[in-house]
Amino acid sequence: MKLFGFELAWATAAFDAIFPERAALPHGIARMQPARFLADVVASSPLEQSIGLRLTLWMIALAPLWLLRRPKTIADIRPDERQRVLELLIASPVYAVRQLVVAFKALGSMRYAQSPEARAWMTTARDRPERLVAIRRRPSAGVAEAPAALHHGDAHAHAAE
C-alpha cells in the first residue's frame, strides 16, 4: 500500500505539529523525512494496521473541517493551528479518535528518537534545576475554538497519552 503525494504532505504537516522546529529540542522532525517513514511503515505493515494508519492520517488531515470549521486540510493551516487541532484530537471524547491519534504520535516519537542528536538531548539530565526549561502552554490566541460539543475544556482537561 503506497501513500499519495498529498498524503505525504499531510503527514509532514501533522508530524511537524508534534515535533516542530524552534522548540526546546535540537531540531524538528521535518528534516527527518517523517512522511517517508510513515509511508514505509504503511507499506511494510500487515493490511489491517496499514489501513488503520492511513485512516488516522486522513482523519488528522481533514480534522480542521470539523474542529476549526474551515475548509482546509492540516497542511493548509498555520503551525499553531495544527498543534491545536492535534491537541483537540488527542483529547477527543471519541475513544477511537484519540487512540488513533496517540498511535500516530507514538509513531512520530519512534521516528524522532532515531535522531542521535535528539536522543542524546532527551536522555541527558540537566545538572542544575535552573537550567530546566519552563514548560510553555501553547497560546491559543488567533486559533478558532472548537465547538463545545466536540471537546470539553482545554487540551489538558482530559488525557489520552
Add this chain to the structure above:
Amino acid sequence: MRTPQSDARHFPDDDLPEGSVVDGEQIASSVGESFDVVVIGSGAAGAVAAHALASAGFHVGIVEEGPWLKTRDVRDDVHSTFERVMRLHGMQVLQGRAFMPMLQGRCVGGSTLVNSAIAWRAPEDVIDDWGARFGLSGTITTRALEPHYAALERDLSVREVPPEALGENNRLFIEQARKHGIEAGPMHRYDRGCTGSGMCITACPSAAKQGMSVTYVPWALRSGRARIFTSCRVEYVDIRGGRAAAVVGCSHTGQRVELHARHAVIVAASTVQTPNILRRSGVRAAALGEHFQAHPGLALGGLFDRPINMAFGATQGAESIHFRKSDRFKLETISLPPDLAAARIPGVGTELADRLSQLGHVAVWAAQVRAEAEGTVREGWGGVDRVRYTMTENDMRAARKACALIARMLFEAGAREVWPGVYGVPSVLRAIDEVKLLEEAPLEPRSYSFIATHLFGAARMGRDPSRSVVDPDFRVHGAAGLYVVDSSVFPTNLGVNPQHTIMAMSRLAAHRLAERIDRRHAA
C-alpha cells in the same frame, strides 16, 4: 542511532555450530527432516524444553516463526527492533471494550529478548488454587516445581539488581515505597553482568540479560543434538491416527517445512498462537481459546527538578507485591526510552518539546493488575490471531487504586508534575491535592492506557477434558504425543511476572516427557 556492534567482544550467540541454524529467509527448496521431538517456539517455554530434551540425549528440532536478532546487531532505537522482532511490529492489540496493545516477541528467544528478565517463583497460594480448583494437586505443586526453579536460577544467574546498576528511577521508588510502609525492593533478574544500559526493551547490547537467544537456545545447539529453523511459521501439527506425527510450516521464502517427530511434538508458541495452532491441527476442545487472562499494566510519569536519568539503570529494577493479595496489583518501575516516553508525555509541539527536553528528570512507575477478566483467543479472517478481552469493574477498581497510589508516591518523592494518562482526569497533575481526581476517575477501560504483556490460559490444564485442553502431564486430551508447555496451560494468571514459572513448568514437562520416552524404550 547506535549502529551494530563491530567490537571484538564475543557473545553467546556468535559462532554457532555449522548447520545448527536453518534460516527461513534463505531456504530455497522444501525441507523435510526427522527428529525425536519437535518444539514449536523458542521463547521461555520452547527454549527450556528443547535444551532439557537435548541434554537428555534426544534429537530436537526447534521451529521459530521469527528471525534471530544477534547481540551484535542490536540497535538502541525501538522502531528498528520492534519492526524486526515484535509480532505485527508491536502493533498487535487485544480487542474488547478498549484496545490494549499486546507486546509479543516473534523471534529467537521470543519475548525474553525484549522483556526485563524478571524472575518470580509462582506464589504458593496460586499453585494451591490450581490444585484445589483444577485438580492439579499431586502433579503441579510447589515441591514439584522447586528443583526446576532452582536449576533455572543457577543456569541463568538469577540475582538481585546490584546497587551499581539500580539507577535513580529504581532507587527512588524503593525509598518512597518504604516511606509509605509498602514492602519493596530491588528485583531479581536473569543477569550476568548488567551494566544498566536501560535497553532491556530493545534487547540487551551486551548479552548480560540472560534471555533465551543467548542461553538455552545456543546451549541446545552446541550440544550437537538440536537444530533450529528460524523464520518458519507453523501451519499445523499433523496428527495421524490420534498421534502427533509432524509439524508442517512454511518458511519466510514460501517453502514447505515438514519436521517429523518420532516421539512427540511440543507446542510452546505462546498463549495467543498455541490455541490457534492446535485448532488448525484439528484439536477440538470446548476450552480451547477460552479463559484467556492477562496482567494489564499501566504507567505514570513524574517530572522532577532533580535528575532521574532513566537512561541509566536496570530498565525494570524495583518492585512491590505488597498489594498482590489485598488489591490484586503489583507495583514496578519501568524506564522508558525516549521513543516510547514521547508518546506518553502530555502535549504536542512546543509543550511536548519542553517536557521531552527534561526527560532526564522523569521517573516512570507502573502497576500490573492481576485481572480477573477472562477473554477468548480465536483465528480471524486470513489467519489473524484475534483476542477479545475486557477488564471487569473489579479490575478497574484495582487499576484506579494503583494509579492514585503511584501519583501520590511520585508527588511525595518531589515530582512537580504527574502524568496519569487517564481520560477524564487532567493529563497534568501539579499538586498532591489533585490526586483525589484520580481516586474518583471513571471505572471505564477506555479511559486508561493499558498495555498487556503477561498472557495466560486459552489452552488450560485440568483433569476434566470438557473444561481443559491439556492434562496434568501437559498432554493434549485425546492426542497422543502432543504436548503444550507454555503459559497457555496456566489455569489462571499469577499476579507476578510469569517467565520464571513458564520456564519451570516447561522444564518439568520436558523432564517428565524424557522419562516417559525412556520408560517406553526400556519396556
